[in-house]
Amino acid sequence: MTDIVLGMGEVGETLFDLLVERNFECVGIDLEESKCKNYSENTVIKNPEYLHVCIPGELTEFVNITVNWVDKIEGLKGVLVHSTVKPGTTKNIQTKTTVPILFSPVRGVHRRFLDDIKKYTKFISSDHKQIDPKIKSDVEKRFEKIDWMSTTKTAELAKILVDTTYYGWLINYAQITKMICDKEGVDFDEMWKFADEIHANLGNRPKMYPGIIGGHCVIPNLSLVEYENLDIVKKVNELFEKSKN
Numbered sequence: 001m002t003d004i005v006l007g008m009g010e011v012g013e014t015l016f017d018l019l020v021e022r023n024f025e026c027v028g029i030d031l032e033e034s035k036c037k038n039y040s041e042n043t044v045i046k047n048p049e050y051l052h053v054c055i056p057g058e059l060t061e062f063v064n065i066t067v068n069w070v071d072k073i074e075g076l077k078g079v080l081v082h083s084t085v086k087p088g089t090t091k092n093i094q095t096k097t098t099v100p101i102l103f104s105p106v107r108g109v110h111r112r113f114l115d116d117i118k119k120y121t122k123f124i125s126s127d128h129k130q131i132d133p134k135i136k137s138d139v140e141k142r143f144e145k146i147d148w149m150s151t152t153k154t155a156e157l158a159k160i161l162v163d164t165t166y167y168g169w170l171i172n173y174a175q176i177t178k179m180i181c182d183k184e185g186v187d188f189d190e191m192w193k194f195a196d197e198i199h200a201n202l203g204n205r206p207k208m209y210p211g212i213i214g215g216h217c218v219i220p221n222l223s224l225v226e227y228e229n230l231d232i233v234k235k236v237n238e239l240f241e242k243s244k245n
Contacts, residue, residue, distance in 0.1 A: 001024075003052060050076065079093075102152075140221070164217045165230060175210045175240035178210035218241070
């Protein structure tokens with residue numbers, strides 16, 4: 001049986017390596033031929049079992065691309081969407097195919113992605129009330145530590161609101177306090193020592209590094225949720241970046 005990883009960027013390549021390490025036959029597919037693994041344009045995928053979607057979630061044609069590949073690969077047992085997507089995307093895909101569509105966002109820092117994916121519980125979701133026990137068993141074999149969420153939208157929002165945006169929000173506060181410290185001529189690190197013991201005892205005063213938020217997760221993911229107040233994360237980041245110039 002063969003697993004197919006669609007999109008061989010950081011997420012896809014890491015998932016490919018994880019599955020191979022756990023003795024699953026895999027092929028990796030990407031627009032860039034050099035990134036493909038065990039696959040070329042004329043490759044016939046033997047005994048396809050699961051499709052892992054890892055293409056950028058912000059793509060306008062994300063749903064159509066995914067559905068086209070689902071239709072192209074005959075015999076799939078299921079599809080796991082690992083990309084960070086706009087809430088409702090997974091359910092939309094499911095309306096276009098009878099193949100079970102699951103959503104399972106990734107977690108981890110990119111420079112140690114493989115170790116983090118192994119460490120963290122893999123949250124998985126479906127909009128089907130009854131999931132085939134065989135699919136559940138197959139998923140557990142691949143990711144070992146799993147937890148099921150009740151709907152795909154719950155998991156889609158969890159990735160954006162509880163992971164990347166919340167992280168950005170915490171950095172925002174560090175940015176704001178750093179700008180105030182600079183204005184008042186106060187040492188940022190000395191001031192934040194005041195929170196050390198509180199955080200050690202209560203765990204609710206984390207000190208974050210006030211750097212500029214870059215990368216392709218925190219800021220880009222804000223646009224996936226239609227809630228304008230979240231733009232404050234981007235605005236504070238821009239204000240902080242301007243203060244450094």
